[in-house]
Amino acid sequence: MVNASSQSCSTNIQLTNTQLKNNTATLTSISASSGEAENSFEHPHQYIPVEEKITADKNAINFTCKPFSINVVKVLFQ
Numbered sequence: 377m378v379n380a381s382s383q384s385c386s387t388n389i390q391l392t393n394t395q396l397k398n399n400t401a402t403l404t405s406i407s408a409s410s411g412e413a414e415n416s417f418e419h420p421h422q423y424i425p426v427e428e429k430i431t432a433d434k435n436a437i438n439f440t441c442k443p444f445s446i447n448v449v450k451v452l453f454q
Contacts, residue, residue, distance in 0.1 A: 377441060377446075377447045377448075377449075378445070378446050378447070379441035379442065379443060379444065379445045379447070380411065380444065381443060381444075382410075382411070382443050382444065383443055384440050384441065384442060384443055385440065385441045386438070386439075386440050386441075387438070387439055387440065387441055387447075388436055388437070388438050389436065389437040389438075389449065390435060390436050391435045391436065391437070391451070392435060394435065394453055395434075395453065395454045396432050396434075396451055396452065396453060396454070397452040397453060397454045398452070399431060399432050399433070399434075400429050400430065400431060400432060401429070401430050401432050401437050401449050401450060401451045401452075402427060402428070402429060402430070402449070402450040402451075403427070403428050403429075403430045403439055403447060403448070403449055403450075404425055404426070404427045404447070404448045404450070405425070405426050405427075405428075405441070405442060405445050405446070405447045405448075406423045406424065406425050406426075406445060406446045406447075407423070407426075407442040407443065407444055407445035407446075408422050408423050408444050408445075409422075409444070410444060411444050413444070430449075432451070437449060437451065
């Protein structure tokens with residue numbers, strides 16, 4: 377998911393007829409302080425991937441996409 381906005385965005389992914397392993401998911405995000413930010417030799421860490429565990433409900437994953445971000449959610453099913 378991509379959030380090209382300057383505001384955070386709450387996200388809800390509904391999963392039906394599934395059972396998540398350990399009720400967790402992994403969120404990998406790349407975000408920056410502005411839409412014009414880019415990596416360069418002078419500033420090589422404007423966009424860096426950050427990985428975190430997020431808790432999932434039985435059939436739903438809720439999380440917040442940071443402003444100016446690209447987000448990948450990885451889920452494992454039983």
